[in-house]
Amino acid sequence: DAGVIQSPRHEVTEMGQEVTLRCKPISGHNSLFWYRQTMMRGLELLIYFNNNVPIDDSGMPEDRFSAKMPNASFSTLKIQPSEPRDSAVYFCATRPTSGRKSGGELFFGEGSRLTVL
Amino acid sequence: KQEVTQIPAALSVPEGENLVLNCSFTDSAIYNLQWFRQDPGKGLTSLLLIQSSQREQTSGRLNASLDKSSGRSTLYIAASQPGDSATYLCAVGSGTYKYIFGTGTRLKVLA
Numbered sequence: 001d002a003g004v005i006q007s008p009r010h011e012v013t014e015m016g017q018e019v020t021l022r023c024k025p026i027s028g029h030n031s032l033f034w035y036r037q038t039m040m041r042g043l044e045l046l047i048y049f050n051n052n053v054p055i056d057d058s059g060m061p062e063d064r065f066s067a068k069m070p071n072a073s074f075s076t077l078k079i080q081p082s083e084p085r086d087s088a089v090y091f092c093a094t095r096p097t098s099g100r101k102s103g104g105e106l107f108f109g110e111g112s113r114l115t116v117l
Numbered sequence: 118k119q120e121v122t123q124i125p126a127a128l129s130v131p132e133g134e135n136l137v138l139n140c141s142f143t144d145s146a147i148y149n150l151q152w153f154r155q156d157p158g159k160g161l162t163s164l165l166l167i168q169s170s171q172r173e174q175t176s177g178r179l180n181a182s183l184d185k186s187s188g189r190s191t192l193y194i195a196a197s198q199p200g201d202s203a204t205y206l207c208a209v210g211s212g213t214y215k216y217i218f219g220t221g222t223r224l225k226v227l228a
Contacts, residue, residue: 004160031214043206043218056214091160106151106208106216108161 002026004109006092012115018080021112023092024073029107031095034067034077037111038088046090049075082116089113119144119211123219130197131227138192138222140207145185148210152181152192155204155221164192164205197226 005024013019025032034046047057052069060067064083069075079086089111096104120143130136140150149168153161165174165181167190173182180193194201206221 033214042220045216048214050214093161105163105166106161107163108153110160113158 004092004094004107006090006109006112008112009110010113010115012117013082014117015083016081017116018078019082019086019114019116021077021090021092021114023075023077023109025075025092025094026096026107027073029094029096030072031104032069032075033093033095033106034075035091035093036088037091043091046077079114082114084116087114087116119147119209119215119217121207121209121217121219123205123207123222125222126220127223127225129225129227132197132199134197134226135193135195136197136224138194138205138224140190140192140209140219142188142190142209142217144211145188146211147185148212150181150183150190150210151208151216152179152190153206153208155206161206169210197224199226199228202226 007022030051032049035043036046037043046059047067048055049069065079067077091111092109093106095106122141124139147169151166152164154164155161167174167183178195183190202225204221204223207219208216211217
């Protein structure tokens with residue numbers, strides 16, 4: 001299995017530009033998470049999808065952030081317009097089970113490092 | 118509110134030492150606890166997952182224990198190697214999808 005695949009690995013853009021980050025989950029994993037990692041705040045949950053449906057987007061910082069999961073094989077995180085404070089590493093993670101107390105193992109992608117100038 | 122603490126923040130040891138990394142959490146009502154390794158510029162690699170009903174898990178030179186009553190988990194690394202150098206994070210599963218991450222312990226194993 002190729003694992004969770006994220007693209008691009010690195011993105012440098014100018015303030016005000018639109019940024020789209022992509023994630024391909026592990027086949028069969030029905031839970032998908034978008035996290036943001038910064039030195040100051042560590043790992044923060046942005047949004048959680050279960051069976052392609054957004055369940056919790058309370059971590060999305062502002063209306064400039066949006067996420068979609070049109071099918072079980074693909075998710076996007078979009079920032080429009082981007083700002084310098086959005087600079088961070090954005091991770092996609094997936095899990096094979098959903099909502100069970102025994103909860104499955106989280107698998108992370110390699111991340112997308114975003115720099116907004 | 119669940120809080121997760123990892124102490125020490127950084128650790129440097131000579132090759133071959135056995136070492137213990139600590140993870141503490143404030144609310145014992147957890148679903149599971151997962152240990153990860155993160156290399157610089159890379160994603161998080163899952164090492165061990167302990168369910169709330171379990172006391173420990175082992176994989177190779179790694180052993181993780183869980184004591185919910187005391188709010189602690191430890192990751193034991195036997196016979197450390199320079200390749201073990203990385204940041205180790207624990208994540209506490211506090212709900213069906215809520216994972217609270219510690220800030221990590223940065224480990225350096227000296228050759």
